[in-house]
Amino acid sequence: MLTKQQAAAAVRDAKAELGITWRQLADTVGRPVAWTTAALLGQHPMGEQEARAAASLLDLEPEVEASLREQPYRGALGHQVPTDPTVYRLHEVLEVYGPTIKELIHEEFGDGIMSAINFRLDVRRESDPQGDRVVLTLNGKFLPYQW
Structure with a gap:
């Protein structure tokens, strides 16, 4: 199973490669753009249909789709004080x-x-x-x- 961070990296890579926007992903998933973006970056679990829709649009592997459905460790950005x-x-x-x-x-x-x-x-x-x-x-x- 991929970690949420690995799945987020796969999402970002596919999004950039395909030229897809967060808004297009949100429309495909059927959820608000802020929620969809947070979910695809690993901060919310997606339902089966939501994960399938996003993975299909981004042409992602089944392991990424499965990770999108997993319960996240919210707020886990990896740094005490953010550097971005x-x-x-x-x-x-x-x-x-x-x-x-x-x-x-x-x-x-x-x-x-x-x-x-x-x-x-x-x-x-x-x-x-x-x-x-x-x-x-x-x-x-x-x-x-x-x-």
Whole structure:
């Protein structure tokens, strides 16, 4: 059995070789693009039909398809502090703004957390005269602490 990281590498290689976009993969799988991308990079298990559809589009081996269905070790990026500049900047955003986000969630909702399980993510481009901007929407269900 391939590891999730090995399967993700096979997905990336096939995607590049075939010129397929994450959006095309999401449309084929029938799930949102952020979820599909995360699943194909090893952060979510895919259902049998989803894995089969992705593997078929990418012309992947059965071992890769099987790995796509396996339960992942979520958040396992391999580094304590990310070194990829984009991932590091997101880490930096949470280091700088995490306490603020926490305070604002508590003030608005009470004692609890934003779910990363019942969660939606959107990434879009916003035109700006000073340079296009990246707009990230993190949309998680509020889960109150229950003591």
